[in-house]
Amino acid sequence: MTKTTPRPLKIAVYLLLIAGSVFMVFPFIWMISTSLKTVGAIAQMPPQLIPNPINFDNYVTIWNKVNFGRYTLNSFFIVVLDMIGSLLSCSLVAFGLAMYKFKLKGPIYIVMLATLMVPGQVTMIPTYFIWKEFNALNSYYPLIVPSFLAGAFGIFLMHQYIKSLPKELYESAVIDGCSPPGIFFKIYLPLCKPALAALGVFTFMGAWNNTLGPLIYLQEKSLYTLPLGLLYLKSENVNQALMMAGAVITTLPVVLVYLFAQKQFVQGIASSGLKG
The missing domain is CATH 1.20.5 (Single alpha-helices involved in coiled-coils or other helix-helix interfaces)
Incomplete structure (x- = not known):
């Protein structure tokens, strides 16, 4: 208006x-x-x-007797490692694609983007059997390791932001004798804070709300994450007050992360050229 x-x-x-x-x-x-x-x-x-x-007895009951305290720690453990792996690997691959010219760079980038069109349901069963061959079922490896292998969306987000930065930064650093890792960690990574914040929020929400992955790979209750904890409550037919207390514990971190990182999140999305 x-x-x-x-x-x-x-x-x-x-x-x-x-x-x-x-x-x-x-x-x-x-x-x-x-x-x-x-x-x-x-x-x-x-x-x-x-x-x-x-x-407040519902929260005390669900935290101690229903073991939601353990589920919360499990979720945070997975989310923190996922964020570290995703931010580091995606920014590193994006930096290489944006800054360097090499053979087959274009086709590699196109194939990487094409993987975004492949539904997760298509690769679910083959991926399950791969982890089964590695004896990694009923562990956190299937939920954590893929984040260290750089996802296509994260690469695209970071690539668009890095390309928007002045190329003279890289050229000046090379003239000053700075190595490629030094250029990445000392110059470009600090400048990518808005894009990293946006990717961090996406990664946090995806890992925190992930229900299908833990449901497929985790069997022991001691390894459950919060979404699995809620499913467990539903299967036990507990009263609605306990269910809602579990839902609040599961939802509140996502709301807080978005509220505190909202400015950087919006800035990172706008700077990278992504549109809803």
């Missing part, structure tokens, strides 16, 4: 945006509200948005 936009139209647009925001946020608010209720309060009519009394 501009300064010449009629005031009634502005008010209507703002009211529509507020209504849309409330509509989007309400399920999360209701989830928190239900997680703080007793079993009897859940079935109370009319429903209470603000629990009375507020009951």
